[in-house]
Amino acid sequence: MDFEDTPEEAAFREQVRQWIHTNAPTQASGGDVLGERGGGEWFRQQRAWQAKKAEAGYAKITWPKEFGGLGGTPIQQVIFNQEEARGGIGGNTPFAIGLGMCIPTLMAYCGKEILGRYVKPALYGEEIWCQLFSEPAGGSDVAGLRTRAERDGQDWIVNGQKIWTTGAQFSDYGLLLTRTDFNAPKHKGLTMFYLSMKSAGVEVKPIRQASGASGFNEVFFSDVRIPDSQRVGEIGQGWQVALTTLMHERLAVGGGQGGGLDVPQLLALARELELEDGPAIRNASVREKIADWYVRSAGLKYTTYRTMTALSRGQQPGPEASIAKLVVAAKLQELSAFALELEGEAGALKGADAPMHGAFQMGWMAAPGLRIAGGTDEILRNVIAERVLGLPQDVRLDKDVPFNQLPSGR
Amino acid sequence: MNFDFSDEQKMLREQARKFLSGKRTTQSARRILEGTGGYDRELWKDVAEMGWLGTAIPEAYGGLGLGPLELCVIAEEMGRALAPLPFSSTVYLFTEAVLLAATEGQKRKYLPSLARGELIGTFARVERAGAAAPKSIRTSFRSGKLSGRKIAVSDGMDADVGVVLARSGDEPGERGLCLAIADLSGAGVSRRVEDSIDPSRKHAEITFDGAPAEPLGAPGEGWRIAATVLDRAAVLTAFEQIGGADVCLATATEYAKTRYAFARPIGSYQAIKHKLADMYVNNELARSNAYYGAWALHTASAELPLAAAAARVSATQAFDYAAKEMIQIHGGIGFTWEADCHLFYRRSRELALGLGAQRSWKDRVVSELETRNTA
Incomplete structure (x- = not known):
């Protein structure tokens, strides 16, 4: 039991460290912490770095060489990510959804011609992809979506609305899940397409989140015409295709989803603040809370190490890898609320007027979104209960019933 | 990255699990609970014969000469089995104290008979x-x-x-x-x-x-040595606690799959699912913290006090939650004397208090964090 690289891993780490050192941009790219992205300059940097990585085969290490990857292992990808993070770069890029979910789905279902056209520009960061699945009527229940695609000769005509689409405002292409048969049961009437986000009839509107930030969009489709050649998978097989996409949702190994707010920051705050009976850090109830969150943070960190160990041994990571977001989101909300509590009346302030430049206020305002995005707390618990523990599904009212006869509450 | 037990250690785990499951240890724990005897003497002899009592005792003193990692593996199985043995007192506390602080003469005097199971400490x-x-x-x-x-x-x-x-x-x-x-x-x-x-x-x-x-x-030096003994025991006990918590999770899950209410398995209700999912999350976090504690023991790391306190708190919380919610998921039957739930509920609290309450270990976590942040 140790934390050491194998000799091969160490050699690879040294190789990428050298490469990053030589090639990394001089200016750190700044974070996309909780849904906010930088402006044009940030984009330019991201694209330039992506192109360099693609040129060297590092943009997608596990992809085969014919697609511009390195034909490497998952642990090599993790090592590269770690070294990027060490250099203050990488993290949540605008290319992650395209390369992590959309393009792998095309790889599973599309022919050489299409792949020849789309893979390389995505890899080099020249074309950005978004994933158009969630709808107002289909959030946790993704397959409940209502966006309609109707056949018109060699084309399909799409009408409807998507929501919570990350990056739609700067995406070139989208992977779109539609309903092509309203008479079929819910999961059987779906069909997947890809389309240009510049298509006539596509309108992207930013959503203003409760926090005031805008990291997501609504996307409206009005008589959008998509050629049948852009269909991904068979008609009516859209759900199977979507499962492929979701399966590729990469395990965020080592990903810090808490916006950099964790025990060290709380500890720093507790040292700075005075309570009724002296420094907050000397207060027993404060210490107890800090310890509670520390053991959860440390538990997650070492769970990541267990996952990496499985990858290093060429094994599939165990189900323990699925708990991270559930733990991180709840912890962020509780920890930042507690920090505000410690700040007393001044906890109601924010920005430069608040202690530590309002970091905990930002965390507290962002936390509700984190508990919902990418699977709500409740869905994640269902996933653990059903897929890990093997508990039976809830009673389903939507199986084998034509979609247009399902109750929808409206 | 090699943050896991070795194949040999996993084989030892399999062997221990198989052996203990053949001994009907839960029934034995119930007999001890209901009787006046202190431990299962038959099982103690078997365990001594397997060499487990001397797992971490050097061969020169009659032990197996394995390390703390092997002891962690056995501890987890002891916890799963609810083994009614003076194992933790003898092995994690007395033997560890002797290994840590005894003179050569004392080691020769105590360790061989501890390894043979002739001495309970x-x-x-x-x-x-x-x-x-x-x-x-x-x-x-x-x-x-x-x-x-x-x-x-x-x-x-x-x-x-x-x-x-x-x-x-x-x-x-x-x-x-x-x-x-x-x-x-x-x-x-x-x-x-x-x-x-x-x-x-x-x-x-x-x-x-x-x-x-x-x-x-x-x-x-008494307090200082005792603190180190407790740190080491905290890691080993964390593995016992995780073993117990895993059995609670498995037992409650199995019950939720087979118990019907309102014409369907209770495990299909989200109220039950979410409890079990939380149990799973707690257990995995505790396991990861305990692994870190095991690493710190194994490498004699200066991180041991923090690693041990975190492992202790995490495992205590996991077993506590698992044991009490196992009863809740079983409903009324879980609160009967005949059901085994209360054996785990009792053991979870006994282990939670045995080396000092969570409160003091949490304070230890923060004290250790403070020393790291002052630099």
Whole structure:
């Protein structure tokens, strides 16, 4: 039991460290912490770095060489990510959804011609992809979506609305899940397409989140015409295709989803603040809370190490890898609320007027979104209960019933 | 990255699990709980024959000469099995204290018979309710004689020998504390069994009245050595707790799949699913923290105090939640004497308190974090 690289891993780490050192941009790219992205300059940097990585085969290490990857292992990808993070770069890029979910789905279902056209520009960061699945009527229940695609000769005509689409405002292409048969049961009437986000009839509107930030969009489709050649998978097989996409949702190994707010920051705050009976850090109830969150943070960190160990041994990571977001989101909300509590009346302030430049206020305002995005707390618990523990599904009212006869509450 | 047990260690786990599951240990724990005996003597002999008691004892002293990682593996299986044995008192506390602080002569005297299972040991620290702080220790050790009274000593009725935390000097606080090894069946020692929440491991009050004893480690070092012994035991106990918590999760999950209410398995209700999912999350976090503790033990890392405290808190929370929610998921049947749920509920609390309550270990976590952040 140790934390050491194998000799091969160490050699690879040294190789990428050298490469990053030589090639990394001089200016750190700044974070996309909780849904906010930088402006044009940030984009330019991201694209330039992506192109360099693609040129060297590092943009997608596990992809085969014919697609511009390195034909490497998952642990090599993790090592590269770690070294990027060490250099203050990488993290949540605008290319992650395209390369992590959309393009792998095309790889599973599309022919050489299409792949020849789309893979390389995505890899080099020249074309950005978004994933158009969630709808107002289909959030946790993704397959409940209502966006309609109707056949018109060699084309399909799409009408409807998507929501919570990350990056739609700067995406070139989208992977779109539609309903092509309203008479079929819910999961059987779906069909997947890809389309240009510049298509006539596509309108992207930013959503203003409760926090005031805008990291997501609504996307409206009005008589959008998509050629049948852009269909991904068979008609009516859209759900199977979507499962492929979701399966590729990469395990965020080592990903810090808490916006950099964790025990060290709380500890720093507790040292700075005075309570009724002296420094907050000397207060027993404060210490107890800090310890509670520390053991959860440390538990997650070492769970990541267990996952990496499985990858290093060429094994599939165990189900323990699925708990991270559930733990991180709840912890962020509780920890930042507690920090505000410690700040007393001044906890109601924010920005430069608040202690530590309002970091905990930002965390507290962002936390509700984190508990919902990418699977709500409740869905994640269902996933653990059903897929890990093997508990039976809830009673389903939507199986084998034509979609247009399902109750929808409206 | 190699943050896992080795294949040999996993084989040992399989072997231990298979062996213990063949011994119907839960029924045995129930017999001890309901009876006056302190432990399963048959099983103790078997365990000694397997060599487990000497897992971490060097071969020169009759042990297997394996390391703390192997002991962690066995500890987890002991926890799963709810084994009614003075294993933790003898192995994690007494043996570890001897390995840590004894003279060569003492090692030769105690370790071989500990490894053979001929000697049961324990650690007598606590004298009153509340935190076992240095100033609460009144038992004196002067001129080779112990006098004082210890309470809530795990396996204290069956232990042949005990490490005793006592006051040897006039210095206040921890500087006046020392450790001594006493023959608990010898002159000047009287003991009685105490009623406890988990009688599957008996607790004793032990009174020393000028009982002869030998020093373990230097005078004034008692508190420091005890703290290290407790750190090491905290990691091993965390594995026991995780073993227990995993059984609670598996048992409650199985019940939720087969118990029907309102014409469907209760495990199909989200209220039940989410409890079990939380149990799973707690157990995995605790396991990861315990692995880190195991690594710190294995490498004799300076991280041990933090790693041990975090492993302790995390595992205590996991077992506590798993044991109480296992009863809840079983409903009324889970609260009957006949169901095994209460055996785990009792054990979870016994292990949670045995090395000192969570509160003090949480404080330890933060104290350790503070020392790291001042640099």
